[in-house]
Structure formats: structure tokens, C-alpha cells
Amino acid sequence: MSALLTMTGASVRLGGALVLDGVNLLAEPGELVGVVGPNGAGKTTLLRAALGLQRLAAGAVKLGGRDPRTTPPAELARRVAYLPQARRLAWNVPAWRAAALGAPNAPQAKARQIALDALTAVGLAPLAERGVLDMSGGERARVLLARLFASGAPLILADEPTAGLDPDAQLLTLELLRARARAGGAVVVTLHDLGLAARACDRVVVLHKGGIAAEGSPRDALSPSVLAEVFGLDGVVLDTPSGPVLAAGRMAS
Amino acid sequence: MSRPVLLLVLLCGVLIVALAAGAALGEVPLSAAQYLEALRHPASAPGEIVWSIRAPRTVAAGLVGAALGLSGAVLQGLLRNPLADPAVLGVSALSGLGASLVIALGFAVLPGAVETAALAGALAAGGLIAALAARFREPETLILFGVSLSALGGAATSLVFNLSPSPIAAAEVLSWLLGSAANRDWTDIGWAVPPMVAGVALSAYSARGLRMLTLGDEAAAVSGLPMARLRAAAVAGAALLTGAATAMAGIVGFVGLAAPHLVRAGARDDPGLTLLPSALAGAVLVIGADLASRLIPTDVELKLGVVTALFGAPLFGLIAWRAARSWRA
Numbered sequence: 001m002s003a004l005l006t007m008t009g010a011s012v013r014l015g016g017a018l019v020l021d022g023v024n025l026l027a028e029p030g031e032l033v034g035v036v037g038p039n040g041a042g043k044t045t046l047l048r049a050a051l052g053l054q055r056l057a058a059g060a061v062k063l064g065g066r067d068p069r070t071t072p073p074a075e076l077a078r079r080v081a082y083l084p085q086a087r088r089l090a091w092n093v094p095a096w097r098a099a100a101l102g103a104p105n106a107p108q109a110k111a112r113q114i115a116l117d118a119l120t121a122v123g124l125a126p127l128a129e130r131g132v133l134d135m136s137g138g139e140r141a142r143v144l145l146a147r148l149f150a151s152g153a154p155l156i157l158a159d160e161p162t163a164g165l166d167p168d169a170q171l172l173t174l175e176l177l178r179a180r181a182r183a184g185g186a187v188v189v190t191l192h193d194l195g196l197a198a199r200a201c202d203r204v205v206v207l208h209k210g211g212i213a214a215e216g217s218p219r220d221a222l223s224p225s226v227l228a229e230v231f232g233l234d235g236v237v238l239d240t241p242s243g244p245v246l247a248a249g250r251m252a253s
Numbered sequence: 254m255s256r257p258v259l260l261l262v263l264l265c266g267v268l269i270v271a272l273a274a275g276a277a278l279g280e281v282p283l284s285a286a287q288y289l290e291a292l293r294h295p296a297s298a299p300g301e302i303v304w305s306i307r308a309p310r311t312v313a314a315g316l317v318g319a320a321l322g323l324s325g326a327v328l329q330g331l332l333r334n335p336l337a338d339p340a341v342l343g344v345s346a347l348s349g350l351g352a353s354l355v356i357a358l359g360f361a362v363l364p365g366a367v368e369t370a371a372l373a374g375a376l377a378a379g380g381l382i383a384a385l386a387a388r389f390r391e392p393e394t395l396i397l398f399g400v401s402l403s404a405l406g407g408a409a410t411s412l413v414f415n416l417s418p419s420p421i422a423a424a425e426v427l428s429w430l431l432g433s434a435a436n437r438d439w440t441d442i443g444w445a446v447p448p449m450v451a452g453v454a455l456s457a458y459s460a461r462g463l464r465m466l467t468l469g470d471e472a473a474a475v476s477g478l479p480m481a482r483l484r485a486a487a488v489a490g491a492a493l494l495t496g497a498a499t500a501m502a503g504i505v506g507f508v509g510l511a512a513p514h515l516v517r518a519g520a521r522d523d524p525g526l527t528l529l530p531s532a533l534a535g536a537v538l539v540i541g542a543d544l545a546s547r548l549i550p551t552d553v554e555l556k557l558g559v560v561t562a563l564f565g566a567p568l569f570g571l572i573a574w575r576a577a578r579s580w581r582a
Contacts, residue, residue, distance in 0.1 A: 051475050077477025084471035090333035091467050091522040101465055104478050131522065147468070151477070 002065070003028050004079070004155040004186045005050055009059035012042075012049050012210075019045045021210040022059065027155060027186040032178045034201030034218075035190045038231060041207040043190040044085060047157045050188070051082055063155065074105055081151040083144060083158040092131035095119060095143045102150030111150075118146035122176055138169035145176055156180060156187045162196060174200035195246040198222055198237050206230055218244045257526045260519035264533035268315070271540040275311025276303055279547050305438070313437035313445075313501055314543035314557070315536040318508055320449050320498040322535020323528055324491040325509030327456045330463030330524030331487045332392040335517075338509035339495040342382050342399035342488075345506075346406025348375035348499035353413045353426045361425065368444055371500035372493075378402055379492020383485050390470045432503035432558030434543045441501060448497040453532075455490030459483045460525040467524060505542075505558050507565030508535050514572045538565070 005027040012020035020042045027033055035043050048054040050061055052068025061068060064079045071079070081102065089098065100106075100115035119125050122142040132140055141161070148156050158177065162170040170193070178200060181187045191197045197204050197218065204221035206214040214226040219237045227233040227248060235248025277288065279302070287299040295304045321339060328337040339345050351374025352367045360366045385398050410430070417423040462483025465473045473480050498505065515538075516530035539557070542564065546555040 053471070053474055073475075073479050074477045076475060080475065082472060082475045084469065086469050086471055088469060089467055090469070091517075091524060093464075093467055093522050097464075097521070097523055098467065101468055101476065104461055104465055104476055144468075 003062075004064055005157075005188065006062040007046075007050060007059065008061075010046075010049050010056055010061060011058040012045050012054050013057040014045070018057070019210050020049060023207075023210070023212055025050070025188075025205065025212075027188050029154065029184050029186050030181055031186055031202040032174070032181045032200065033186070033188045034197040034204045035188060035207055036192070036194055036197050036204060036222075037207035037213075042210045043207055044159055045210075046207065047082070047159050047188070047190060050157060051080060052076070077105075077151060077153065079153055080155045080157060081148040081153040083148055083156070083161055085159040085163070087141075087144060089132050089140070092133040094129050095124060095132055095135070095139075095146075096128040098132050098143050099146040099150050102147040103152070114150050114152075115146065118150040119143070121149055122146045138165055138172075141165055141169060141173060142176075145173065149180065154185045156185060158187065158189045160192065161189055162191065162193065170196060171200070194222060194227075194231070194233075194235075194248070198244045198246040218246075222246065257520050257523075257530075260516060260530050261533070263519075264516070264530055264537065267537050268533055268540075271537050271544075272311055272315060275314065275540045275544055276308040278544060279307050309439050309442060310434050310437050310543065311540055313442055314434040314539045316442065316445060316449060317434065317498040317502045317505055318512070318535035318537065318539025319532040320452065320494040320535070321505060321508040321539070322512030323453065323456055323532040324494040324498070325511075325535070326513040326524070326527045326531035327459065327463065327487050327491045327494075328509070329513050330466060330527070331386075331459075331484065331491070332396060333466055333469075334392060334396070335514065336510070337396070338507075339491065340403060340506065340509070341396060342378065342491070343402025343406055344375050344378045344382075344492050344495040345499060345504055346403040346410070347378035348372070348496050349430055349504050350374050350406045350410045350413070351377075352429055352499070352503070353410045356426045356429055357413045357417050357422050359422070365444060367429070368441075368500035372448060372496040374406075375492050375496025375499060378406070379488055379496070382492070383488040386484050386488055387481060390474070392470075428556070429503045430558070431556035432505040432561070433546075433554075433556050434502050434539075435546075435554065437501065445497045445501045448493045448500075452490045452493035452497065455486045455493065456528060459487035459490060460528055463487060463528075464523060464525040502539075502557060505539060505561050507561050507569060508538050511565050511569045511572065512538060514569070 003026045007023055007025040009022045011022055037043050068076055096115045099118050100111040103111045103114045119128050122145050124142050132143055161173050177187045204218045206221050206226055208230045213230050214221045222237045224236050227235045232251055233248040234251045237244050237246050283299055290297050291299040291303040294300050325338045329335055348371045351370035355366050355370040386395055414423050462478055465476050465478050512535035513527055513531040515534045517527055520526040520530055542560040546557055546560045
């Protein structure tokens with residue numbers, strides 16, 4: 001199957017500094033890809049470059065075979081849905097209205113139905129009329145996931161989708177995204193929690209100083225040497241009956 | 254009936270009552286017989302009072318209020334900030350500056366000169382802000398530019414006072430700046446309608462973009478909507494509306510800020526659904542303020558901008574007090 005996202009040799013300069021340095025990245029249907037790395041490694045820039053929000057200094061990005069920077073807005077939204085890190089909602093709109101923003105070009109009645117279906121998928125159908133600012137942080141995060149799902153785009157890019165959530169909501173978020181991938185989409189998430197990345201992602205990409213330091217299954221990508229070099233951690237990913245688990249601590253210095 | 258529809262029906266009802274009261278009431282009390290005569294014979298003396306003085310003045314006040322209310326709602330949606338209003342982006346200030354210059358230079362006698370200058374000032378501010386909006390997406394940046402533009406416009410207007418050749422010209426400028434719908438006739442209204450219609454059309458077009466901005470700029474940027482175009486339409490629409498309103502009645506504060514707040518809860522906070530009710534609420538507010546300026550017995554008639562601020566500020570404080578409980582970071 002053809003990749004939904006292809007980045008080849010993508011480099012980005014911000015204020016003279018090379019923030020992304022010749023990155024290659026593929027996202028294929030069916031997989032949940034986790035991008036991890038220390039603060040400032042270039043994770044957000046990677047997603048923004050993939051979306052065409054960031055001009056490339058070198059290299060190329062293709063979303064479904066097309067350069068995002070020359071793709072018309074409506075066409076781009078059919079290919080990709082994006083959850084940015086900044087998630088402050090400006091107004092207390094009903095949850096269904098926020099979810100319907102995923103389908104802005106659909107007729108109103110249809111958009112409402114799409115939104116309600118998406119809210120059902122994240123288990124929030126009973127709260128469809130509730131104002132998003134009257135919800136808990138976890139519920140609000142699910143509304144924003146519903147907005148992503150409502151777009152129907154096969155590729156989802158989510159920047160720190162688990163930030164600020166309690167452990168249960170973090171796992172639920174990644175499960176919902178994973179289910180989306182299993183249904184034939186591709187999902188790329190940036191994560192700070194390596195344990196979560198090891199547990200939930202099919203493939204992990206370790207970003208370090210703008211380049212890819214390691215890539216592969218959680219066990220391969222988060223090898224003891226990578227954990228030590230990139231994160232300064234003394235750790236290992238263990239295979240357990242409930243999936244890969246990261247055991248790590250700070251390195252003795 | 255859903256809450257937003259109920260709100261519209263309610264506002265339309267109140268607006269009809271306000272328009273009727275505005276056309277009927279004034280400094281000179283009329284008897285029931287005189288009202289009947291005015292209805293039957295528009296050319297009679299009471300008919301002249303109702304149809305040629307009070308009615309156009311009331312319609313002018315309503316249009317000014319509607320334009321300012323809509324403009325405020327558009328800007329609050331665009332900037333994702335409940336504190337935004339036409340004054341924040343410097344649109345009112347440059348509009349006032351344009352009119353002040355024309356009055357101080359003695360060109361006010363030319364028909365349409367003040368109006369054209371006010372509109373030109375608003376459009377200059379709007380054009381500048383639109384150009385900046387295309388380059389900088391963050392609302393904070395636009396607000397900062399707007400505040401500086403506003404300060405510049407205010408300073409330049411003060412300079413006009415400062416260098417004004419005669420105290421009479423300065424008094425005229427001040428009187429105009431305080432805002433009024435008095436003595437507006439149907440011709441004045443005719444002048445204001447085309448820019449207002451254009452402003453309404455642009456605002457309506459931008460509505461889905463304003464709604465999308467609920468999610469923030471980054472999410473909106475890849476949402477499937479042509480955000481750059483919608484954003485430019487919102488700025489241009491707000492500038493045209495503010496310019497046309499200022500051209501017709503001078504600077505009328507607080508309406509653009511308060512009207513969206515009055516209706517927001519009824520519109521379920523939706524920036525798109527807030528537009529029309531904000532226009533209606535703005536119209537009601539300014540017609541009410543104009544009526545108050547006519548009916549409050551003072552030696553010199555109160556100025557519209559003075560009344561809207563005098564009543565608007567405490568009212569707004571009350572709204573803020575009540576809303577504070579539901580405002581979250």
C-alpha cells in the first residue's frame with residue numbers, strides 16, 4: 001500500500017538554526033507511529049513540516065502523493081487531520097459543534113450527524129450538548145479527538161495528544177488513535193512519555209537534535225544505548241504478556 | 254424552538270418595539286390624535302416630526318448599532334477574545350481622525366466629506382490590519398498592532414485639536430467625536446447603506462472561519478477552510494461596518510464590546526451564531542441610547558456616545574461580573 005505521508009530529507013531552519021536536519025519519515029495505513037525525543041528535538045516542527053505549515057529548507061513532503069504547500073485547503077483536509085499542541089478552546093460551544101469543526105465543508109445537518117457519530121466513537125454521545133469548557137480536561141481531549149475523526153482524513157497527526165491527561169485518559173486516547181489506525185488510517189503522534197510510546201505505538205521514531213537517532217519497533221528504537229545517549233536514561237524495554245514495558249531510571253552520573 | 258432561534262425571535266420583537274418607540278417619542282409630546290394624523294397624512298406637521306425627523310434618526314441609530322454590534326462580534330471571533338471591539342484594532346480611532354481632519358480644515362460644508370473621510374480612515378486601518386493579519390496569525394500580535402494604531406490615531410486627533418485654528422472648529426470636532434444620530438435624514442442613511450451591506454456580506458462570509466478559530470490558529474490553518482481569505486474578509490467587513498457607523502454618527506463606544514456579550518450565551522457561544530443576534534442587540538442598544546438622549550430633560554441634548562458609555566459601562570460591568578463565574582483560562 002502507498003504511504004499516506006512521505007518525508008524525504010526534510011530540513012527546516014528556524015531563525016538560522018537547523019531544527020530539522022534531513023529527516024526521512026513514512027506513515028503507512030494501519031500503523032500508529034510515535035515520535036519521541038527530548039524537548040527541542042524538533043518533534044512539533046516535524047509535524048508542522050509534514051502539514052506544510054513550515055517551509056522546508058531542503059527535502060520534500062508528500063501527503064497522499066502531493067505537496068501540502070500547494071494542495072488547496074479542502075483537499076488537504078481530506079488527506080490529513082491535525083491536533084496541535086495548543087488546545088485552548090476559545091468559546092464554550094456545545095461538544096457536537098466543536099466535533100463538527102472536523103467537517104466544515106459538509107452541509108449543516110450532515111456535519112451534525114458526522115459529529116454525533118464521532119462523539120459516539122469516543123464515548124461522549126451523552127454529552128453532545130454540553131459546553132466544551134464545562135467539561136473535564138479528559139472529556140475535552142476526547143471531543144478534540146472526535147473532531148479529528150469527524151474529518152474522515154486517513155492520516156492523523158497529533159502533537160502531544162496525551163499531555164495534561166490522567167493515566168487512564170492517556171491510555172484511552174492512544175487506544176482510540178490506535179483503533180483509527182487499525183481501521184486503515186495512519187496516525188503519527190509525538191509523545192513525551194516513553195513508557196506510553198513503548199506500550200502503544202507500532203513504530204517509534206526517536207528524534208534527537210533535528211535528526212532521527214533511531215527508528216523501529218519500540219524495543220529496537222528505545223534500545224538501552226539510545227535511551228542512554230538521547231535521554232540520559234538507564235533503561236530497557238521489556239516484552240511482557242501485556243505488551244512492551246519500559247523500565248528506566250536516571251543514569252548515575 | 255432551539256435557544257439560538259428563540260434568541261433571534263426575542264431580539265426581533267424588542268427591535269420592533271424600539272423602532273416604534275424611536276419613531277413615536279421625542280422632546281415634543283404628541284397626542285393620540287396627532288399620531289393618527291401623522292399616520293394618515295405624512296405631510297402634516299406631526300407627520301413631518303414622525304417621518305422626517307424621528308423615524309430617520311431612529312433608523313440611523315439602529316443601523317449604527319447593528320453595524321457596531323456585528324463588527325464587535327466579528328472581531329471577538331477573529332481575535333478569540335471577548336475584550337475585542339472596533340476600538341481595539343484602531344479602526345474607530347482612524348475613522349475619527351479622518352472626520353476630525355476634514356472638520357478642522359473646514360471641509361465639513363462639502364456634502365459627504367466628513368462621511369467619506371471617516372470611512373476612508375476606517376478602511377485605511379482595516380487595510381493595514383488585514384495586511385498584518387495575513388502575515389501574523391496570532392491574535393495577540395494583531396491586538397498589539399491595533400492598540401498602537403489606536404494610540405496613534407488618538408494622538409493625531411489630539412494634534413488636530415492642538416493645531417486647530419479656531420476654538421469653534423475644535424468644538425465642532427469634539428461634538429462630532431462624541432457621537433449623535435440627531436438630524437440624520439434619509440439621504441444620510443442612503444450613503445451609509447452600501448458600505449454596511451458590503452460589511453454584512455463579508456462578515457457573513459467569514460462566519461465559518463470565525464467558528465473554526467474556536468480551535469485556535471494552528472488547527473484552523475489545516476482545517477479545510479481557506480483561512481487567509483476568511484480572515485481578510487472578517488477584517489475588511491469589520492472595518493467597513495465600523496467606518497460606515499462612525500461616518501453616520503461619530504464615535505459611539507461600548508456597543509461593539511457589549512452587544513456580543515449580551516447575546517453570547519443565547520447563541521451557545523458559537524462565534525458564527527453570535528453575529529446576527531449581536532447586530533440586533535446593537536441596534537436595540539443604540540436606539541435605546543438615542544431615545545434616552547432625546548428624552549432625558551437636559552438643557553443641551555446629550556450626545557449618543559456619552560449615553561452609550563454612561564449606561565454601557567455599568568451594564569458591561571454587570572455582565573462581566575456575571576460572566577466571570579463562567580470565564581475560564
